[in-house]
Amino acid sequence: DTEVTQTPKHLVMGMTNKKSLKCEQHMGHRAMYWYKQKAKKPPELMFVYSYEKLSINESVPSRFSPECPNSSLLNLHLHALQPEDSALYLCASSPSMTPSRTSGRTDTQYFGPGTRLTVL
Amino acid sequence: KQEVTQIPAALSVPEGENLVLNCSFTDSAIYNLQWFRQDPGKGLTSLLLIQSSQREQTSGRLNASLDKSSGRSTLYIAASQPGDSATYLCAVFKAAGNKLTFGGGTRVLVKP
Numbered sequence: 001d002t003e004v005t006q007t008p009k010h011l012v013m014g015m016t017n018k019k020s021l022k023c024e025q026h027m028g029h030r031a032m033y034w035y036k037q038k039a040k041k042p043p044e045l046m047f048v049y050s051y052e053k054l055s056i057n058e059s060v061p062s063r064f065s066p067e068c069p070n071s072s073l074l075n076l077h078l079h080a081l082q083p084e085d086s087a088l089y090l091c092a093s094s095p096s097m098t099p100s101r102t103s104g105r106t107d108t109q110y111f112g113p114g115t116r117l118t119v120l
Numbered sequence: 121k122q123e124v125t126q127i128p129a130a131l132s133v134p135e136g137e138n139l140v141l142n143c144s145f146t147d148s149a150i151y152n153l154q155w156f157r158q159d160p161g162k163g164l165t166s167l168l169l170i171q172s173s174q175r176e177q178t179s180g181r182l183n184a185s186l187d188k189s190s191g192r193s194t195l196y197i198a199a200s201q202p203g204d205s206a207t208y209l210c211a212v213f214k215a216a217g218n219k220l221t222f223g224g225g226t227r228v229l230v231k232p
Contacts, residue, residue, distance in 0.1 A: 004163075042209055042222035043164070056219060090163055097218050099151055105171055106151040106213055109220065111164040 004112035006091050012118045015081060021115045023074040023091030031055075031097035032074040033109065034066060035090040043090055049074060050097045081119045088114045122147045122214050126223035134231050139197035141226045143210035148188045151213045155184050155195050158207045158225070167208075168195070200230045 004025045013019050023032065031050050035043035048056035049068040063085075065077040074091055092109040099106045123146045133139060143153070152171050156164040168177045170186040170193070177184050181198040197204055207227045211220040 006163075042211075042224055044222075045219050048219065088161065092164075106169075108154055108166045108169045110166065111156075113163040114161075116161065 004091055004093055004110050006089075006112035006115050008115060009113065010116045010118075012120065013078065013081065014120050015083070017081075018077070018079045020078065021076040021089055021091075021117075023076075023093075023112055024072055025093040025110070026072055027093065027095075027110070028071075029093035029095050029110070030071060031094045032068065033092040033094075034074065034076050035092065037088040037090055037114070039087075047076075048097055055097060078117075081117075083119050086117055086119045088116055090114045122150075122212060122221045124210060124212055124221050124223035126208075126210060126226050128226060129224065130227040130229075132229040132231060133200055135200060135202060137200055137230075139195075139200050139204065139228060139230075141195040141197075141208050141210075141228070143193040143195070143223050145191045145193075145212050145221075145223075147212075147214060148191055149214060150188065153184075153186050153193050154211050154213070154220070155182075155193075156209045156211065158209060160207075164209065200228075202230050202232050204228060205230050 007022045034046040037043040046060045047066045052068045063080050067075040091112040094107045094109045125144045154169045155167045158164050168184040170177045183196045186193045207225045209225045211222045
């Protein structure tokens with residue numbers, strides 16, 4: 001199973017709502033990522049979790065709150081978002097976020113299909 | 121700061137023609153370079169990953185080269201098909217920061 005799943009596929013929310021995006025993988029990967037992608041732009045990294053601990057936060061506003069309940073799940077909690085936060089939110093996973101100490105090789109990231117978020 | 125550039129931003133070719141997509145990056149201290157495909161509104165699909173110690177990777181009709189010294193990678197797609205129409209993104213995994221930096225992508229249209 002080389003699949004990363006994301007729910008929901010689409011989400012419309014008001015600026016006062018609280019919602020959550022979910023991501024799941026069963027490949028035994030220990031690194032999981034959240035990206036934000038605006039239309040016709042490349043993905044931008046938001047957060048990286050390694051072994052269920054937050055490793056990288058790319059100065060993301062606090063209205064986005066990540067959570068990694070276990071090694072297979074990654075959530076992104078949303079609160080008081082702005083219309084400019086409307087975007088495709090992509091989750092990804094990889095075996096590790098760092099190169100192998102023995103081989104020096106690095107791994108590809110497997111991406112989910114994304115959640116299309118619209119903030120009204 | 122690592123910058124990744126893809127030229128051209130868009131490309132239209134007739135079916136059967138070979139595709140050549142270019143990617144350049146400013147910082148040669150990378151672990152790997154990856155090429156992804158993205159269909160409209162969808163996630164990214166990994167096509168090829170080239171480790172920093174490698175010079176090329178091949179998969180079927182796809183071939184990607186890496187020249188770290190000049191900061192360039194090229195993705196070749198042989199005998200293009202309408203199903204190859206998509207946006208192609210290159211990304212470098214840099215040594216500092218342990219994260220992927222993406223180029224802006226090349227939107228490809230293969231006309232039947």
